[in-house]
Amino acid sequence: MGNKKKAYKLQQALSEPMGMVFQGFNLFPHMTALQNVMEGPVQVKGIDKKTAEALAYEVLDQVGMTEKAHAYPSQLSGGQKQRIAIARTLIMDPEIILFDEPTSALDPELVQEVLAVIKKIASRNITMLIVTHEMQFAKDVSNRVIFMADGRVVVDGEPTKVFDSPDHPRLQQFLGKFA
Numbered sequence: 001m002g003n004k005k006k007a008y009k010l011q012q013a014l015s016e017p018m019g020m021v022f023q024g025f026n027l028f029p030h031m032t033a034l035q036n037v038m039e040g041p042v043q044v045k046g047i048d049k050k051t052a053e054a055l056a057y058e059v060l061d062q063v064g065m066t067e068k069a070h071a072y073p074s075q076l077s078g079g080q081k082q083r084i085a086i087a088r089t090l091i092m093d094p095e096i097i098l099f100d101e102p103t104s105a106l107d108p109e110l111v112q113e114v115l116a117v118i119k120k121i122a123s124r125n126i127t128m129l130i131v132t133h134e135m136q137f138a139k140d141v142s143n144r145v146i147f148m149a150d151g152r153v154v155v156d157g158e159p160t161k162v163f164d165s166p167d168h169p170r171l172q173q174f175l176g177k178f179a
Helices: 003-015 033-043 049-062 078-090 108-122 135-141 159-164 169-176
Strands: 018-021 096-100 127-131 145-149 152-157
Touching: 018 078, 033 049, 033 078, 049 078, 078 108, 108 127, 108 135, 135 159, 145 159, 145 169, 152 159, 152 169
Parallel strands: 018 096, 096 127
Antiparallel strands: 145 152
């Protein structure tokens, strides 16, 4: 087997237990919400369409989007698009979910609906890595917080210690902007 094939197989094995929720949603515009959610199980896992559809309805229900199953992304609000993107990740049954600023592309009133869905996921024992500027949310949902500055980890600890007793000047400065 060539080096490229070995590298691809390794990449596939490493990424399989992971899901990713992007800040820009990345939904297929020509597919309904249901089709967007079904795509991964059908194309990646080889699940038949009928089974994938049943699974898709289950995860759409988990994120409160069953009624929008047949809507296209252009017909959805930013918060609804992000909940569809979360459902698309959940259907793949990942062990770890990476969230890249899941609320940054949303209007302030839509932020809470997406954060509520993420809080529900946190209660399901799925490991989540969340990049966010939503400090109260990070404090409420996290069991570990890492604060980075200039590409380096400067603080790593329990949420109460990080937020209630920040001991690093850069963290103090950052949190001061939210007080």
